[in-house]
Amino acid sequence: MMLLLAAAITFVDVQPILERRCVACHRKGEVGPMPLTTYKETRPWAKGIREAVTAHTMPPWFADDRFGKFKNDPRLTVSEIETIRGWVEGGSVEGPAVKPIVTLPEGWGISAPDKVLTMKTAYPVPSKGSVAYQHILLDSPCPADCWVSAAEARPSVRGVVHHAVVYIREADSDWLKDAKSGVPLSAKTQTTSDILLVYTPGQPPFIAPDGMAKKIPAKAHLVLQVHYTPNGKAAADKMKVGLVFAKQPPRQRILTLQMNNGAIRIPPEDASYHASVSGTFPNDALLLNFFPHLHLRGSSFEYVIAEKPGQWETLLRVKPYRFNWQLRYELDQPRRLPKGTQILMTATYDNSKNNPYNPDPEAEVVWGEQSWEEMMVGFFEVAVPAEMDKKSFFIRTQSR
Ligand code: HEC
Known part of the structure; x- marks a missing residue:
């Protein structure tokens, strides 16, 4: 049978x-x-x-x-x-x-893009060694404010791109002021610019839920921040970013937020090092998704919230955490959070020799860009009223 x-x-x-x-x-x-x-x-x-x-x-x-x-x-x-x-x-x-x-058309995971921005010249990735983060200024896609309902970054040589962040640099920003369009810059920088999307291999592209979109303000530039990782064969990568514009103005704007703990210091051979970071929502927001980011020693990542003091609720626990799989987790039911809601993220790391991905259990490990260094970043996305930007989201008003 x-x-x-x-x-x-x-x-x-x-x-x-x-x-x-x-x-x-x-x-x-x-x-x-x-x-x-x-x-x-x-x-x-x-x-x-x-x-x-x-x-x-x-x-x-x-x-x-x-x-x-x-x-x-x-x-x-x-x-x-x-x-x-x-x-x-x-x-x-x-x-x-x-x-x-x-x-899908030309390999896009989004519908055919209305606009495609491509790096002017290919970035030469050596066959070995490490490459500092590169910042590449792309053209400004929108002469007037525009709304993006889907976006995707596609490297031309996928195997050498560890990840990339596409930032929206507003016209009046001082960040990377000296960057020339198309010329890679390897500065170590910090920015408060909004993020259009984060590319990691296997992560689905950005596709906004109905009625929501990301805003690219008039004359803002897109900046690619790319982490190239040599893989044994020299390559020249020319990444492109595709944008689909919203058919009508959205009701809500999506903001990509992140919280970091830059003070991590993992002792040699520590099999269970904890690091956390917490904060409170400065305004009401609709929570959409999570994207935890650790490196090779990362072993778990958790997001918990408390709408009322002490009432902690776990929204996501990623365990085991696997560096090779930088995944985004989209809430099935977006969660409405009132201002004042606490959010706490906790990561654990395994720096012991039992971690098969550990490049050096004898090392004390601190924050750094390269995968043998560590990070603790909890990205998450929220939807806010369309007229609110990232700056105004962080303005706390007295609650009555
Ligand atoms: C998010 C991207 C992703 C999805 C979705 C995915 N795979 Fe994979 N798959 C990979 C990658 C990357 C590898 C190679 C690395 C690895 O094995 O971890 C792989 C490896 C494999 C292998 C092993 C190949 C080998 O070299 O031995 C098999 C079999 C496989 N996938 C089958 C599937 C099947 C069947 C599905 C759907 C049910 C699926 N995969 C869904 C990305 C994916």
């Missing part, structure tokens, strides 16, 4: 699962090591696919089930896993012909 059932499963049943759960990364030009858009591409990987889905290593996801529900939770259902298992155990049969999965 089981065998008969298994034999009846063909690629026709499997392909929709791949389309829903895998091709975002497993398609041409994306981070997955092989495309899975046709039978021919998928067949040689059948056993590996069965292993990966039954062991829950694919798709990658690290949120602790006990806390929160997330819109972008990519995990397979039990019946999807059984379909794949049955297909593989039944001989990975093709069955009736199916059309290949249609991937």
